[in-house]
Amino acid sequence: xxxxxxxxxxxxxxxxxxxxxxxxxxxxxxxxxxxxxxxxxxxxxxxxxxxxxxxxxxxxxxxxxxxxxxxxxxxxxxxxxxxxxxxxxxxxxxxxxxxxxxxxxxxxxxxxxxxxxxxxxxxxxxxxxxxxxxxxxxxxxxxxxxxxxxxxxxxxxxxxxxxxxxxxxxxxxxxxxxxxxxxxxxxxxxxxxxxxxxxxxxxxxxxxxxxxxxxxxxxxxxxxxxxxxxxxxxxxxxxxxxxx
Numbered sequence: 001x002x003x004x005x006x007x008x009x010x011x012x013x014x015x016x017x018x019x020x021x022x023x024x025x026x027x028x029x030x031x032x033x034x035x036x037x038x039x040x041x042x043x044x045x046x047x048x049x050x051x052x053x054x055x056x057x058x059x060x061x062x063x064x065x066x067x068x069x070x071x072x073x074x075x076x077x078x079x080x081x082x083x084x085x086x087x088x089x090x091x092x093x094x095x096x097x098x099x100x101x102x103x104x105x106x107x108x109x110x111x112x113x114x115x116x117x118x119x120x121x122x123x124x125x126x127x128x129x130x131x132x133x134x135x136x137x138x139x140x141x142x143x144x145x146x147x148x149x150x151x152x153x154x155x156x157x158x159x160x161x162x163x164x165x166x167x168x169x170x171x172x173x174x175x176x177x178x179x180x181x182x183x184x185x186x187x188x189x190x191x192x193x194x195x196x197x198x199x200x201x202x203x204x205x206x207x208x209x210x211x212x213x214x215x216x217x218x219x220x221x222x223x224x225x226x227x228x229x230x231x232x233x234x235x236x237x238x239x240x241x242x243x244x
Contacts, residue, residue: 009131010063018089036090110236167219198243
């Protein structure tokens with residue numbers, strides 16, 4: 001019997017551990033500083049991993065991290081540009097390097113952690129994805145959302161539906177806006193009414209004065225890799241998503 005393996009979103013774990021360990025300190029003359037404890041960060045990471053493994057009943061785990069740069073920047077230079085200037089937690093690099101070395105770290109050239117987890121979990125039924133990122137709903141696999149403490153088993157039909165919905169609504173967190181004026185609720189209503197097809201997505205964009213090229217860009221940005229055949233690891237090249 002295959003070992004059950006939890007593929008944990010390392011990016012999210014270390015970010016949350018970093019911010020959780022920060023403490024405000026007030027000095028004389030109303031001066032405030034912020035400090036962080038690396039030992040405390042490590043304890044938080046250890047606890048989050050233990051919790052994830054316990055909740056998923058995994059025999060083993062991997063911590064998956066994003067590469068410094070990924071293919072989405074090549075097709076859309078403004079990808080995540082809205083995050084520029086936003087403060088990262090203290091000690092992020094140190095805790096990331098430690099977690100990678102200590103906790104079975106995995107990183108792939110030109111990919112985000114989501115893509116690596118997607119390829120592992122969608123092509124191996126003994127893997128379970130662990131993340132609090134809503135984008136994991138676009139993957140046809142088992143997914144434990146540790147923020148909501150919920151486990152779901154997303155079918156391919158459901159994953160495809162969720163991907164088309166996000167292709168329409170975009171992702172403000174990652175800096176791409178989708179079809180003008182169409183949010184997640186409206187996107188789902190359109191798919192339910194007109195069918196969960198690529199033509200429904202294109203019609204939504206064209207109704208807003210946008211083009212199929214706009215729709216395709218957003219669909220590619222929001223698509224998380226699911227199959228190792230979509231990725232050439234040696235060259236770091238991606239087979240970009242195309243409509244069926």
